[in-house]
Amino acid sequence: MEQITLSIVMPCLNEAETLATCIEKAQRFCAEQQIAAEVIIADNGSTDGSVAIAKKLGARVVHVTEKGYGSALRGGIDAAKGTFIIMADADDSYDFYNLNPFIEKLEEGYELVMGNRFKGGIEKGAMPFLHRYLGNPVLSFVGRLFFKSSIGDFHCGLRGFTKALYNKLNLHTTGMEFASEMIVKANLQGVKIVEVSVVLSPDGRSGKPHLNTWRDGWRHLRFLLLYCPMWLFLIPGLILMIPGLLATAALVTGPVTLGSITFDVHTLIFASSFILIGFQFVVFYGLTKVYTIENELLPKTNTYNRLFKYINLEKGLLLGFLLSLAGLVLGVLAYNYWKELGFGDIESGNPMRLVIVSVTTMLLGVQIILFSLFFSILGLKKK
Numbered sequence: 001m002e003q004i005t006l007s008i009v010m011p012c013l014n015e016a017e018t019l020a021t022c023i024e025k026a027q028r029f030c031a032e033q034q035i036a037a038e039v040i041i042a043d044n045g046s047t048d049g050s051v052a053i054a055k056k057l058g059a060r061v062v063h064v065t066e067k068g069y070g071s072a073l074r075g076g077i078d079a080a081k082g083t084f085i086i087m088a089d090a091d092d093s094y095d096f097y098n099l100n101p102f103i104e105k106l107e108e109g110y111e112l113v114m115g116n117r118f119k120g121g122i123e124k125g126a127m128p129f130l131h132r133y134l135g136n137p138v139l140s141f142v143g144r145l146f147f148k149s150s151i152g153d154f155h156c157g158l159r160g161f162t163k164a165l166y167n168k169l170n171l172h173t174t175g176m177e178f179a180s181e182m183i184v185k186a187n188l189q190g191v192k193i194v195e196v197s198v199v200l201s202p203d204g205r206s207g208k209p210h211l212n213t214w215r216d217g218w219r220h221l222r223f224l225l226l227y228c229p230m231w232l233f234l235i236p237g238l239i240l241m242i243p244g245l246l247a248t249a250a251l252v253t254g255p256v257t258l259g260s261i262t263f264d265v266h267t268l269i270f271a272s273s274f275i276l277i278g279f280q281f282v283v284f285y286g287l288t289k290v291y292t293i294e295n296e297l298l299p300k301t302n303t304y305n306r307l308f309k310y311i312n313l314e315k316g317l318l319l320g321f322l323l324s325l326a327g328l329v330l331g332v333l334a335y336n337y338w339k340e341l342g343f344g345d346i347e348s349g350n351p352m353r354l355v356i357v358s359v360t361t362m363l364l365g366v367q368i369i370l371f372s373l374f375f376s377i378l379g380l381k382k383k
Contacts, residue, residue: 040076068174093200102115102160324366326361
């Protein structure tokens with residue numbers, strides 16, 4: 001039996017108008033290039049005769065019951081027998097007769113070959129204005145920023161990769177964000193990625209596109225944020241905590257006047273709130289990082305492995321206890337000051353400042369204790 005080198009996978013949901021054209025182009029390309037290949041139609045519940053068209057043309061049909069673009073592709077790729085996989089939509093927006101750039105790069109040793117529509121050309125009417133000038137550029141920029149990637153077109157539907165890479169990436173998403181998940185995980189694992197220019201033509205279907213601008217755009221952005229908790233939690237947390245700490249340190253001994261404006265205990269309350277809110281963000285960064293790594297959503301790194309040597313339950317409990325104790329001591333001092341005032345006005349002078357700092361310190365101590373316990377629970381799998 002001949003070994004299959006290439007599997008061309010097309011997700012399909014009612015693509016009867018364009019499916020035959022896509023299959024025939026793919027088959028003609030493989031025949032002319034003398035590539036042992038198969039064309040797989042990952043059908044996601046078509047009711048317009050797409051399945052019959054695919055079977056008539058000799059394509060292999062894989063029925064995928066779980067709905068979604070990502071689900072259909074995963075079903076088709078799981079069933080693929082080729083060493084190399086090329087995936088693209090079945091709406092005739094990509095040219096299946098011009099796949100040589102992908103084959104060449106895969107044979108050179110690249111594990112993921114991305115198409116870039118902005119380099120190759122976007123024909124008139126092929127991409128909506130919002131997608132071309134806002135959605136794709138912004139989301140691709142976010143992806144490059146968060147994951148230090150060089151990919152210019154994160155959402156190009158035409159891409160090639162090895163079956164071995166697909167098996168290693170362990171992809172999970174079911175919707176359009178599947179396109180981002182593949183790049184993000186490949187980039188995090190240090191995979192050899194390259195881009196080639198591709199041309200995007202107008203969708204050959206007369207019906208409404210499957211892509212929903214706002215819903216699918218949000219799903220892409222949400223995925224990028226959740227896979228990079230540093231930008232979602234750590235950086236916002238530090239932006240709140242650092243100014244909060246500086247302001248608290250400046251105001252704890254007395255009011256501060258800048259020009260005609262005086263900052264006093266009310267500002268101190270807000271500063272303390274910034275510290276607590278910022279710390280919550282930082283805590284969620286740590287918890288999210290442990291959860292995603294221990295559940296194999298993100299790869300483990302040497303930094304992560306060293307983390308458990310320096311941060312453990314015992315150290316966290318000790319630090320939390322000491323902060324809580326310090327807060328309690330400050331509370332006692334505040335009580336003594338208040339007593340000296342005859343239990344009168346507490347809103348001015350040292351008592352109120354000490355009360356704010358006391359409560360903030362005790363809350364931080366308790367949060368560190370609870371965080372340490374939960375952190376250790378999430379890390380049990382590693383241990």
